[in-house]
Amino acid sequence: xxxxxxxxxxxxxxxxxxxxxxxxxxxxNFRSLLWYKQEKKAPTFLFMxxxxxxxxxxxxxxxxxDKKELFSILNITATQTGDSAVYLCAPYGGATNKLIxxxxxxxxxxx
Amino acid sequence: xxxxxxSPRYKIIEKKQPVAFWCNPISGHNTLYWxxxxxxxxxxxxxxxxxxxxxxxxxxxxxxxxxxxxKGVDSTLKIQPAELGDSAVYLCASSSRTGPSYEQYFxxxxxxxxx
Numbered sequence: 609x610x611x612x613x614x615x616x617x618x619x620x621x622x623x624x625x626x627x628x629x630x631x632x633x634x635x636x637n638f639r640s641l642l643w644y645k646q647e648k649k650a651p652t653f654l655f656m657x658x659x660x661x662x663x664x665x666x667x668x669x670x671x672x673x674d675k676k677e678l679f680s681i682l683n684i685t686a687t688q689t690g691d692s693a694v695y696l697c698a699p700y701g702g703a704t705n706k707l708i709x710x711x712x713x714x715x716x717x718x719x
Numbered sequence: 720x721x722x723x724x725x726s727p728r729y730k731i732i733e734k735k736q737p738v739a740f741w742c743n744p745i746s747g748h749n750t751l752y753w754x755x756x757x758x759x760x761x762x763x764x765x766x767x768x769x770x771x772x773x774x775x776x777x778x779x780x781x782x783x784x785x786x787x788x789x790k791g792v793d794s795t796l797k798i799q800p801a802e803l804g805d806s807a808v809y810l811c812a813s814s815s816r817t818g819p820s821y822e823q824y825f826x827x828x829x830x831x832x833x834x
Contacts, residue, residue, distance in 0.1 A: 612761075642822070650723075650810065650825035651762070696761050704775045707823065709761025 610635045610702045612710035614695075620716045621687055629682040629713045631697030638701040641673055641680050646694045646712065654682070654695075687717045721745070723826030725811050731832045737799035740829045743792070744813030751788060752823060753796050754810040762810055762825075768794065801833045 611634045621627055633641070640658040644651035655664045657673035657680060664671050668687075673680045684691055694712040702708055724743040732738050744751050749770050754762035765784065767775040770791040779786065783802070788794040798805055808830050812823040 644825075649827045653822050653824065656822055698761070704777055706764045706767065706775065707762075709763070711759065711761050 610699075610708050612697060612699060612708055614697050614710035614713050616713060617711070618714040618716070620718060622718050623688060625687050625717075626683065626685045627687060627715060629684075629695050629697075629715070630679065631681070631710060632679040633697075633699045633708075633710075634678060635699040635701040635708055636703060637705065638675070638699055639705070640700045642698045642700060642707060643671055643680070643682050644696040644698065646696055647692075651696055684715075687715075689717050689719055691715060692717045723811055723813055723824055725809075725826035725829055727829055728827060729830050729832075731834065732801055734803055734833050735800040737797065738801050738831060739795055739797045740809050740811075740831075742794045742796070742811030742826060744794075744811070745815070745824055748813035748815045748824075749791065750814045751794050752812040752814075753786060753794070754812065754825075756808045756810055756828070758807075765796070798831075801831075803833050806831055806833045 613632045615630045642656045643654040645654055655671045660675040668685045671682045694714050696712045697710045698707040700707050726741050751768040753765040755765055756762045766779045766786050768788045784798055786796045808828040810828045811826040814823045
């Protein structure tokens with residue numbers, strides 16, 4: 609059975625802190641891994657990772673994939689209150705080729 | 720570019736009543752998805768359409784759920800009859816590329832409460 613585990617489940621930090629969110633997966637027919645940010649509405653796309661060891665960056669956010677150890681991390685530097693959200697990790701694959709979402713990490717950034 | 724549009728945004732119904740959700744994907748996106756998201760969980764795929772064809776409906780509870788995408792553009796998801804356990808957010812997403820990996824763009828969702 610395909611499995612996605614995100615840690616920590618929740619995290620409270622202060623503005624300016626750096627955070628690392630973890631995602632480990634066991635997914636058959638793995639193709640890629642996507643990260644989404646979900647505030648009080650729809651998940652919004654952050655990154656898609658297909659190759660090991662190649663960091664993707666967007667402003668203060670960066671992410672990397674390790675296909676050998678089956679995990680990915682999402683880093684956020686100099687956090688801001690607007691970063692408060694649930695961050696969802698979603699490997700793409702499985703028996704029917706679909707996104708398999710984790711339960712997410714709830715990040716709260718305090719002023 | 721307009722995003723994925725869903726309606727209604729909120730719906731409250733009594734159990735055993737029918738309910739329908741509507742989704743209009745991003746223009747030109749041929750792939751459309753319906754997801755269910757329970758509180759504190761990630762979205763779970765219910766059905767995926769490639770144009771008019773439902774190519775993956777393995778997770779759709781077909782005894783009470785149905786979906787259609789007649790002209791390969793907008794789509795409707797129906798529940799009949801609704802049960803208390805159907806209370807959740809129903810998300811629609813679309814994507815423009817088929818293949819092994821792609822980005823999906825989500826709509827704002829419909830929050831269903833069954834009383």
